[in-house]
Amino acid sequence: MWNVLKDIWFLFGRLFPYPTRPGLRRIGDPDRSSPVLVTGNFELTVRTVIETLERDGIDAWLLIAPSKGVNVWCAAGGGHFTTDSVVSIIKTTGVEKLVDHRRVILPQLSANGVNYWAVKERTGWKPRFGPAHIKDFAAYIRSGKQITEREHRHVSFDLPERLAMGTNLGFNVSLILALPLIIASFWVAGLWWKTIPILFMLSVLSTVLVFWLPGKIGVQKGLALGVLTAATYALVAQTALDVPPWSLVGWSAWILAVSAFVGYDMPSWSPLWRQDAKELILGVRTTHVAIIPERCINCHLCDIVCPVDVFAHNPETKKYEVANLDACEACGACIENCPTEAIVNNFREGVCACPTCLAIDGVSKLAGKSRKSRQPEPSSCTEGECGCD
Ligand code: SF4
Ligand code: SF4
Numbered sequence: 382m383w384n385v386l387k388d389i390w391f392l393f394g395r396l397f398p399y400p401t402r403p404g405l406r407r408i409g410d411p412d413r414s415s416p417v418l419v420t421g422n423f424e425l426t427v428r429t430v431i432e433t434l435e436r437d438g439i440d441a442w443l444l445i446a447p448s449k450g451v452n453v454w455c456a457a458g459g460g461h462f463t464t465d466s467v468v469s470i471i472k473t474t475g476v477e478k479l480v481d482h483r484r485v486i487l488p489q490l491s492a493n494g495v496n497y498w499a500v501k502e503r504t505g506w507k508p509r510f511g512p513a514h515i516k517d518f519a520a521y522i523r524s525g526k527q528i529t530e531r532e533h534r535h536v537s538f539d540l541p542e543r544l545a546m547g548t549n550l551g552f553n554v555s556l557i558l559a560l561p562l563i564i565a566s567f568w569v570a571g572l573w574w575k576t577i578p579i580l581f582m583l584s585v586l587s588t589v590l591v592f593w594l595p596g597k598i599g600v601q602k603g604l605a606l607g608v609l610t611a612a613t614y615a616l617v618a619q620t621a622l623d624v625p626p627w628s629l630v631g632w633s634a635w636i637l638a639v640s641a642f643v644g645y646d647m648p649s650w651s652p653l654w655r656q657d658a659k660e661l662i663l664g665v666r667t668t669h670v671a672i673i674p675e676r677c678i679n680c681h682l683c684d685i686v687c688p689v690d691v692f693a694h695n696p697e698t699k700k701y702e703v704a705n706l707d708a709c710e711a712c713g714a715c716i717e718n719c720p721t722e723a724i725v726n727n728f729r730e731g732v733c734a735c736p737t738c739l740a741i742d743g744v745s746k747l748a749g750k751s752r753k754s755r756q757p758e759p760s761s762c763t764e765g766e767c768g769c770d
Contacts, residue, residue, distance in 0.1 A: 391425050393552040395545070396737050399424040400450025405474040406431065409440035416441045416522060417476055418486040418511065421448030421462045430515050437519035442479060446470040449741050457494030458712060459733035461741060464499045467491075471504045486511040489534055492686035492714035510534075510685055536688040540589065547588030551581035554643065557736060579636060583610065583643045603644015607637035668711045669727045674700050676723035683715035683724060691715075 391399075401424040408431060420430050422445050434441055446466040448456035456462035471477075471485060487495055489510045500508045512521045512533035521533060538546075555577050562573035587594070587606050594602040611633040618624040618632075670691065672683075677700040684692045684701060692715070693704035715724050 387424070392545075393548055395425060395452070396455075396549050396553045396735075398450035398737065398741065401427050401445065403445045403447045403470060405476055406443040406445065408434045408443050409438070411440040411442050411479075413479065413481045415480065416486055417444060417480060417482075417484065418442070418488075418518070419444045419446055419467055419470065419491070420488060420515075421446060421451065421453040421456050421466075421491070423448060423450055423452045423456070426452050433515045434518065439519055439522060442476055444470045444474060444476060444485070451737060451741070453488045454490040454493070454712075455733070455735070455737065457491045459735070459738035459741070460494060461738070462491055463494050464496045464503070467495050467500050467508075468503045471500075471506055483507060484509065489513045489686060490536070490688065492718055493712045494717065497682060497718050498720050513688055531690070534685065534688065535690055538591075543588045543591065544585070547585035550588060551584030553736060554584055555581050575632075576635070576639065579610075579639055580643065583607070583636075583640045586610075587640070587643050599644045600641055601644070603641045604637065606644065607640025610640060611636040668706075668709050670703055670706065670709055670715065671725050672701055672703055673723050673725060674698065674702075676721045677701055678721055678723075680720060682718045682720070686714040686718050688712065688714070 387399075401422050403422045406427075416439075418430075418441055420426055420443065427443075427445055430443065434443070446462065447470070448462035448466060451459065451461050453462055467485075467487065477483070483506045485500075485504075485506045485508050487497075487500070487508050487510050490513055492510055497508050497510070500506065512518055513536050514533070517533040558580060559573065559577065562576050566572040566574075583603075583606060587603060590606065591602060594605045596602040596605055614636060615629055615633050618629050624632075672692075679694075679699050679701065681694075681701075684694065689705075689708040689710060691703060691705050691709045692701045694700075695702050711726075713726075716726055
């Protein structure tokens with residue numbers, strides 16, 4: 382019963398932290414040669430990992446590292462699942478007494494917060510970034526971990542993922558805006574209870590339809606969806622409902638504004654869209670990575686950690702190059718893990734500012750702790766080379 386209630390909550394509220402106990406768990410019947418893998422301590426993630434591994438018949442040692450109860454990708458991006466989290470869980474669980482090897486498999490989507498080289502140096506264990514999704518873990522293990530197939534590293538945001546993302550985004554945005562809308566309803570009668578369903582519906586639709594909506598950046602896609610939705614409303618209101626013209630114009634404009642807001646993705650909480658007003662208004666590219674060829678030592682790590690295949694290997698120069706800049710969604714994984722600071726960028730300025738991270742930040746500050754800045758070391762900025770301003 383409790384699990385059913387939790388599942389209902391996770392349909393809408395998975396952007397909220399839900400921690401489970403960090404530590405070591407046995408999966409199946411592991412022995413001294415079984416793989417050791419790491420995940421974050423978000424309850425839903427841990428349950429999904431355990432259920433998937435058990436279903437696929439994998440015997441393993443699972444290290445549940447502290448991630449403040451947030452899913453791995455968000456936690457790593459927000460500074461809650463870090464190199465320290467991985468190092469501490471390896472050192473404190475006594476896992477080294479249970480296995481003969483010293484290899485640990487990290488979730489690929491933790492690469493925007495976990496530094497491969499630092500984990501290696503500080504633990505003496507050999508880390509390896511595994512597949513992006515746990516469903517591919519069995520295939521990865523059975524392939525001998527020699528490679529992580531490109532499709533296992535690629536995050537494609539398929540329809541069920543987008544539906545889950547949109548539902549949770551809609552729930553979160555509706556909660557945040559509920560109070561201001563209720564207050565505004567003292568001046569515009571019924572504003573809050575009419576707007577919340579619109580907000581929720583547009584959040585779901587915009588995330589589900591993101592690949593088909595015209596426009597390159599979020600706010601353009603939001604406006605396109607807004608025009609479509611407002612036109613549909615106007616058509617229905619004119620033909621089937623007795624709506625006065627001033628009300629029809631007002632609500633159509635409101636739908637357009639709400640849709641643009643949803644598309645704007647203010648805190649950049651969707652990896653599908655970027656925080657992009659600057660790009661739209663000033664024509665300045667807000668997401669730009671570049672590789673300084675002289676610094677590239679051909680270690681492959683940028684290609685391994687990039688979830689959207691931005692990089693390509695040049696067999697002639699034996700270096701990596703940026704091959705598909707438009708796909709970059711500014712996760713920062715390549716920058717975190719490049720050992721020679723060969724990757725320069727113009728977006729990795731600080732910690733995540735989504736409501737979840739801000740709330741965690743507030744609690745941490747009250748407890749006298751603060752998040753580490755994700756500001757890259759000054760030496761990684763080579764003025765002008767990445768085309769930033
Ligand atoms: S750019 Fe950096 S991470 Fe990528 S292959 Fe070169 S050295 Fe390795
Ligand atoms: S190229 Fe962009 S999407 Fe790929 S790892 Fe780097 S920052 Fe992330």
